[in-house]
Amino acid sequence: MRQKDWLIVGLLLVAWIIFLGQPTNVSAKLRHFLVRLTTPFVKLGDLFPTVKSRRQLDAANDALRAENARLRQLLHAVEETEAENLRLQTLLAFKKRAGFTTVAARVVGRDSSNWWKSIQLDRGLGDGIHENMAVLDATGLIGKTVAVSHGECRVLLLLDRNCKVSALLQESREHGVVAGSVSAFQRVPRCEMSFVSRNVNVNTGEVVVSSGLGGIFPKGIRVGTVTSAQMDEDTGLYQNLAIAPAVDFSQLEEALIIVRQE
């Protein structure tokens, strides 16, 4: 070894001894700097063990796809349950604040004919259901029970012309009778309110509620809103109002049957 080399080694040793004598934060900074510098290379080294054969990758891909499909189905089920939960919570809140005893029921079928408007619920005689009981949900009046057997009942919807409800205009307090529209063929379901006095000024958008007369439907249940008004052409004595029902009948899944009015 030449003299020059000895000098370099000696200087390095002295530098190292000086470095060791420094406070710990200096060595810590150096350590952190070195760690930052070397980490990318360490991560690069991690790549090598993951290189697998095409067959292994395909198998893993298939397994992941299957798992993904299963999880998607699970997610849909959870979303469905969540939506149902929300609906039932709304219904329950309504049930608590309403002043009557109700039985909750699920919609299990519609009318098999195109000429009548009804739905089938999964509650029957065993649940205390009888004919002519009012059926509603959190948004408004649905109709009344017309045929009851064990484990199921049929509800005549407000949209049917045979379901007549004594109703009241909320602002003008004018009475009338709401029934399904005579028109048998319509894109948007609607009802008609007839026998409304010709002298009353009816505003579009006015809320219609049940009047409580007749004994089937309790007073104050929302029926719908007025969309238009025109004079009865036959007699000229009354106004006929077109009513947009409060309930979306195409989306009905649950309902409350009023078994006892307080």
Place this chain on the structure above:
Amino acid sequence: MTLASSTLLTILILLCAAGQAALPPLTWLGGVRIELLPGVVAFGALTATTPTRAVFIATLAGLAQDALSAGPFGLSVIGYAVPAVVVAGLRKSLDRDLPWVQSGAGAWIAGVAGLVAAVSTGFSFEAFVKICLLALMSAVIAPLVVFATELLGYRLEAVEE
């Protein structure tokens, strides 16, 4: 018509009635729902060897439909039985293998059934349009019912001379 074929037809009628009650309304078609039973009754009337059998099939279909409806119980029996008897009566003069004959029978039965229902609910121009739509629907469904049942080995029986 054998016992097995009668049983199959009965099951088909019950399934179609339940299907009609489960199918959602077609909003783009004015809220009209698909009716499967007129097509089945047309098939029954074309295959029945006697008008009595056609009446039996129509009665079963009518009762099955009315059981799942808010309409007067038994009204649909009239709407199905009367045109079914006519089809069964004309059986010998009809070439029942022709699809348009089957379509005609379906449309005829759906039309009369709709007319009977409209008399009960109130006849109007909209009701007339609805009857036409239902007749058109059954004109398509009836040959499909014949085709499907032929696939299952249920052949249109030969006319008895």
